Amino acid sequence: MKNEWPLWEVFIRGQHGMSHRHVGSLHAPDAEMAIKNARDVYTRRNEGVSIWVVEARHIAASSPSDKGPLYEPSESKVYRHPTFFDIPEDVGAM
Amino acid sequence: MTRDQALFEFLCRMGDNTLILGHRVSEWCGHAPVLEEDIALANTALDLIGQTQLWLGLAGEVEGEGRDADKLAFHRDAWDFRNLLLVEMPNGDFGRTLMRQFLFDAWHTILLGRLMTSSEPRVAEIAEKASKEAAYHLERSADTVVSLGDGTEESHARMQAALDYLWPYVGEMFVADAVDQAMAEEGIAPDPASLRPEYDALLGRVLKEATLIIPDSHFAHKGGRDGRMHSEHLGHLLTQMQWLQRAYPDARW
Amino acid sequence: MYAQMIKTAGTGVKSPEEMTEEERRFQARVDANEKIEPKDWMPEDYRKTLIRQIGQHAHSEIVGQLPEGNWITRAPTLERKAILLAKVQDEAGHGLYLYCAAETLGVSRDELTEQLLSGKMKYSSIFNYPTLTWADMGAVGWLVDGAAIMNQVPLQRTSFGPYSRAMIRICKEESFHQRQGYDIMMKMAQGTPAQKKMAQDALNRFWYPSLMMFGPSDKDSVHSAQSMAWKIKMNTNDELRQKFVDQTVPQADYLGLTVPDDHLTWNEERGHYDFSEPDWSEFYDVLKGNGPCNVDRLTARREAWAEGQWVRDAMLAHARKKAATKVAAE
Numbered sequence: 001m002k003n004e005w006p007l008w009e010v011f012i013r014g015q016h017g018m019s020h021r022h023v024g025s026l027h028a029p030d031a032e033m034a035i036k037n038a039r040d041v042y043t044r045r046n047e048g049v050s051i052w053v054v055e056a057r058h059i060a061a062s063s064p065s066d067k068g069p070l071y072e073p074s075e076s077k078v079y080r081h082p083t084f085f086d087i088p089e090d091v092g093a094m
Numbered sequence: 095m096t097r098d099q100a101l102f103e104f105l106c107r108m109g110d111n112t113l114i115l116g117h118r119v120s121e122w123c124g125h126a127p128v129l130e131e132d133i134a135l136a137n138t139a140l141d142l143i144g145q146t147q148l149w150l151g152l153a154g155e156v157e158g159e160g161r162d163a164d165k166l167a168f169h170r171d172a173w174d175f176r177n178l179l180l181v182e183m184p185n186g187d188f189g190r191t192l193m194r195q196f197l198f199d200a201w202h203t204i205l206l207g208r209l210m211t212s213s214e215p216r217v218a219e220i221a222e223k224a225s226k227e228a229a230y231h232l233e234r235s236a237d238t239v240v241s242l243g244d245g246t247e248e249s250h251a252r253m254q255a256a257l258d259y260l261w262p263y264v265g266e267m268f269v270a271d272a273v274d275q276a277m278a279e280e281g282i283a284p285d286p287a288s289l290r291p292e293y294d295a296l297l298g299r300v301l302k303e304a305t306l307i308i309p310d311s312h313f314a315h316k317g318g319r320d321g322r323m324h325s326e327h328l329g330h331l332l333t334q335m336q337w338l339q340r341a342y343p344d345a346r347w
Numbered sequence: 348m349y350a351q352m353i354k355t356a357g358t359g360v361k362s363p364e365e366m367t368e369e370e371r372r373f374q375a376r377v378d379a380n381e382k383i384e385p386k387d388w389m390p391e392d393y394r395k396t397l398i399r400q401i402g403q404h405a406h407s408e409i410v411g412q413l414p415e416g417n418w419i420t421r422a423p424t425l426e427r428k429a430i431l432l433a434k435v436q437d438e439a440g441h442g443l444y445l446y447c448a449a450e451t452l453g454v455s456r457d458e459l460t461e462q463l464l465s466g467k468m469k470y471s472s473i474f475n476y477p478t479l480t481w482a483d484m485g486a487v488g489w490l491v492d493g494a495a496i497m498n499q500v501p502l503q504r505t506s507f508g509p510y511s512r513a514m515i516r517i518c519k520e521e522s523f524h525q526r527q528g529y530d531i532m533m534k535m536a537q538g539t540p541a542q543k544k545m546a547q548d549a550l551n552r553f554w555y556p557s558l559m560m561f562g563p564s565d566k567d568s569v570h571s572a573q574s575m576a577w578k579i580k581m582n583t584n585d586e587l588r589q590k591f592v593d594q595t596v597p598q599a600d601y602l603g604l605t606v607p608d609d610h611l612t613w614n615e616e617r618g619h620y621d622f623s624e625p626d627w628s629e630f631y632d633v634l635k636g637n638g639p640c641n642v643d644r645l646t647a648r649r650e651a652w653a654e655g656q657w658v659r660d661a662m663l664a665h666a667r668k669k670a671a672t673k674v675a676a677e
Contacts, residue, residue, distance in 0.1 A: 004457045005128070005663060007450060024516070025447040026130055027456065029241070029666035036234055040134040041440055044433075045520070064387045113425075120419050120428070123435050124412035125647065127655020129443045132412075136436035143429045164424045188658050244668065245661025252657065338423040338481055345539050347423035347481070347531075 007056040008034040010041075012048035020052050031055075100276035101214070102157045103176065104283055106166070107273075107319050108220075109149030110177035113167055114328070115198060116142030117335055118185055127188055134234060138195070141227040148220045168339035172321075172328050179318035180263035182328045186256065189242050189249065193256035196239045199232035200296050201267045204289050213281035236300045243304025250305060257306050265314020268293075273320075349407035349471045349495055351562045352634065353400045353580075355570035357392035377578050382508035385451035393577055394452050397507055398459075399468070400579060401449040406463045406470040408442035410644050414478045415487055423481060430527055431484060437524070441517045448509040464649050472630060473560050475638030476552065482535045482545035483553070488528015490550075490557040490595065496525060497591050498561070501581035510579070529598065536602040543603075550599065551607045555625040561588040563627055592620050 005027040011020035023042050028034035034053040042048070079085075087094050119139040126132035150163035161169075180198060185191045206228050209221035243253040268290045270278075277283035301308055317323030338347070363371055369388055376383065383389055415435050422428035446456040462468040473491055478484065496518070503514045535546035561584040565571040574580035599606050610623045632638065 003660060003663060004455055005659065007447075024444055024513075025450070026443060027128065028130065029662040030669065033237070033241075033662070033666070036237070037130040037134065039230075040137050041130060041443060044133075044137070044436070044440065061386065064384065117420060120432055123419055123432060124409075124416035124439070125651040127651070127658035129409070129439050129446075131655075131658075132439045133436055133443070136432055136439070140429055140432055140436070143425055143432070147425050164426075167425055168423070188655065238662075241662045241665040242658065245663075245665040246657070248657050249661030249664075334420050337421055342539065342541055345423075345542050347427055347534060 005029050008038075008053045009056050009059060010034075010038040011052040011054075012038070012042055013050040014048055020050065023047075025056060028053075095272060095276060097276065097280060098156050098158075100273045100280075101282065102153055103273045104277050105149050105153035105156060105217075106174075107176040109146050109153055109163070109166070110175050111181050111198070111202075112142040112149065112224075113146040114175070114177045114331065115181035115195075116140075116146060117331060118181065118183075119191070119195070121185055122188075122191065131188075135191075138231050138234075141224075141231065145220070145224045145227070148223070152216055152220065164339075168336045172324050172332060174321060175324065175328060175332075176319050176321055177328075178263065178266050179315050179325055180260065180266065182318065182325055182331060183260065183263065184327055186259070187252060189252040190256035190259065192235055192238045192242065193253060194260055195231065196235040196300070197260055197264055197297075199228060199235050200300075201289065201293055203228045203232045204292050204296070205284070208284040208289070212283060217282060239300060239306075240304045243301070243306045253304065254306050257301070258309055261309045261311065262313055262315050265312060266316045266318060269314065269316060271320055349404045349411070349498070349560075350400045351403070351469070351471055351560065353396065353403060353570075353574070355392070355573045356395040356399075357390070357573060359569035360573050360576045374576070377506045377576075380504070380578075381506075382511060383506050384508045392573075393579075396574060396577070397510065397579055398449055398452050398454050400574075401445050401452075401510055401513075402454070402459045402462070402468055403470060405442045405445035405449060405459065406468060407474065408438045408445060409463075410470040410474045410648060411491075412438045412442075413644055413647055414474055414476070414640070415484060417478050418481060418484050421481070422484075427531075434488070434524055434527060437520050440520070441513075444513040444516055445510075448507075448513040451509045460652060464645070464652060466636070466645070469634065470644075471560060472633040472638065473556050474644060475633050475640045476556050477640050479552070480545040480549060482532070482542070482549035485528050485531030485535055485546065486549035486553040488524055488526075489532050489598070490528075490553050491560070492521065492525040492528060493595060494557050494560045494587075494591050496521060497587045497594075498582075504578070504581065506578035532602055532604075536604055546602065547604050550604050554607050555629075558588055558591070558622075558625045559627075559630045559633075561585075561591070563630070589619055592622050596620055 006029075007025055008028055008031075009025050010023050012023050013020045026034065026037050026041055028037045031053060034055075035051050038051045038053055043051075116139045119135055119142065122135045123132065123139070126135055146167065147163045150166045154161040154163060154166055178198075180194060183194060185194075203225065206221045206225035210218055210225060212218040212221065239253065242249045244250070268286045270286050274283070274286055278285045297308065318325075338345075361370065363374075366374065370390055373383070373387075373389060373393075383393075412435050415431060415438075419428060419432050419435065422431050446459060449459060450456060459468065463470065473494075478487065499514055499518055499521070503511055503518055505511045505514065532546055532549075535542045535549075537543075538546075563584065565584045571580060571583065575583075596606055596611065608623045610621065612621050613619075614621045633641065636642070
């Protein structure tokens with residue numbers, strides 16, 4: 001339907017300094033209204049302090065068939081995770 | 095009229111405006127043009143109901159006769175209501191609802207801004223909270239009025255008709271009476287007339303962008319905020335709103 | 348349960364030998380509890396069934412605003428009014444999340460709306476019953492939301508990622524809905540004789556329609572088996588109905604209200620309540636459009652949609668003009 005309002009993806013940053021996180025989508029005639037709608041739809045429970053919106057058609061996404069090449073190489077790099085290292089308890093919190 | 099009597103009247107005016115407008119806006123729930131607007135309108139109504147609890151709660155406290163916000167909302171008859179005629183006008187189409195909202199929000203934000211420096215700390219405190227909500231309402235209603243005024247030929251005609259219909263109810267916001275004089279002398283609330291220049295400037299700016307023409311008339315219907323003569327619409331609204339409390343006066347809900 | 352009698356596309360569960368290589372890989376992922384995402388390969392029947400199910404679920408949320416919206420302007424206190432309005436608003440939000448989840452499958456919200464309004468798609472039978480007293484606001488929250496939660500909690504684990512995420516958000520938000528309903532029921536059941544009468548009357552009217560929400564028995568249905576294999580249906584209708592009865596009866600006892608079923612008894616051996624089936628001919632009548640409120644509900648939605656057309660058009664027209672002016676200025 002050509003007169004349907006475009007679809008927007010909504011990203012919200014919560015109170016505690018975390019990154020913006022995708023929370024869902026909505027329809028709006030333009031970016032300004034998308035932000036307002038996002039405020040009304042996705043922050044009804046005091047969820048956020050900052051809103052990003054981007055029109056869904058502008059999102060470039062990786063293709064599912066690339067899943068192997070894109071993500072599996074990192075699986076072998078276990079040393080990137082803190083649990084890889086055994087630190088004696090006597091050292092204290094680290 | 096003592097200070098507290100005048101203050102009570104003033105607080106009823108504030109609380110009845112938000113009560114009646116909140117009620118009107120809530121009538122849209124489930125019927126708006128698009129889901130996003132349905133949700134946004136409900137947020138506005140929720141804010142207004144919340145503000146009502148504060149204003150009428152304080153009114154009851156000032157009166158000191160044991161009436162709380164619910165008692166005032168559900169157990170007064172039309173002549174005791176002190177809301178502007180503007181807010182009791184029926185919703186009409188979505189355009190008229192948003193035009194009414196804009197005409198109210200513009201006044202409400204300016205007034206609440208002044209009330210934040212009220213000499214009465216309890217008034218200042220409520221105004222502080224309410225003004226943040228009202229600022230968002232204004233942003234949203236002004237944007238929508240601009241969109242619909244400028245949008246299509248049909249929407250433009252509907253918005254101009256809405257403005258023409260509601261315009262005679264704008265003037266009542268700025269007419270002072272003995273209550274207002276008492277409030278102004280005490281430094282509790284501003285003289286209503288003093289809000290007009292800022293209001294006119296704001297309206298001029300938004301309605302111009304909306305490509306709408308402000309009617310060339312200063313005629314104002316009055317009788318809401320002093321309760322002298324409400325419209326016929328208020329009685330019907332109260333019949334619905336107060337029905338349960340009136341039909342089952344001994345019940346607790 | 349907001350999705351009822353969803354016709355599962357396809358011919359039923361295939362054995363691994365009957366499946367294509369793609370289907371086998373897909374089913375293995377579902378079996379391993381991996382989430383299927385919109386761009387992943389999926390069987391066409393899976394996609395079709397999901398559109399029907401998520402779409403019907405979304406429609407139910409939107410039509411479901413109406414019976415409760417019926418009391419917003421008559422709520423007895425300011426606080427009750429605010430709570431009810433917030434709840435009905437949440438339902439609009441839930442409809443919105445679900446439409447968005449359906450949209451990831453390649454159908455637009457407007458298309459789904461048109462199908463609802465033309466009667467091609469259905470919504471839950473429960474919303475075709477009237478709300479006649481304030482106690483109905485209690486009964487709807489307690490029973491109807493209670494029944495819906497039974498279904499929605501397991502659906503958080505459904506195989507389709509966007510649906511699962513929508514359900515997680517919905518369940519989180521809905522946690523207060525059933526409680527506020529029960530809270531109203533407690534006030535009514537402990538109130539004046541008139542209030543108590545309203546409470547009992549509400550339970551009488553909503554009990555069987557609530558049981559119908561789970562749909563007729565489907566334990567032998569091939570369609571149901573396929574949906575369960577795809578993990579877009581997590582339990583049989585009978586399982587959920589039994590769970591609902593077992594949970595709700597003690598809650599009715601606590602209120603001092605009587606469940607309108609003479610055959611209701613605790614079955615020690617099964618560890619469950621035995622209860623009467625609802626009148627399924629009534630259920631099919633409601634589905635066919637002959638419930639007490641079918642016409643009113645659809646008319647309300649049609650009017651809102653038709654009367655909103657000029658608003659939707661105008662806001663888009665303004666946005667386009669604004670964008671064009673901006674481009675011209677650059």
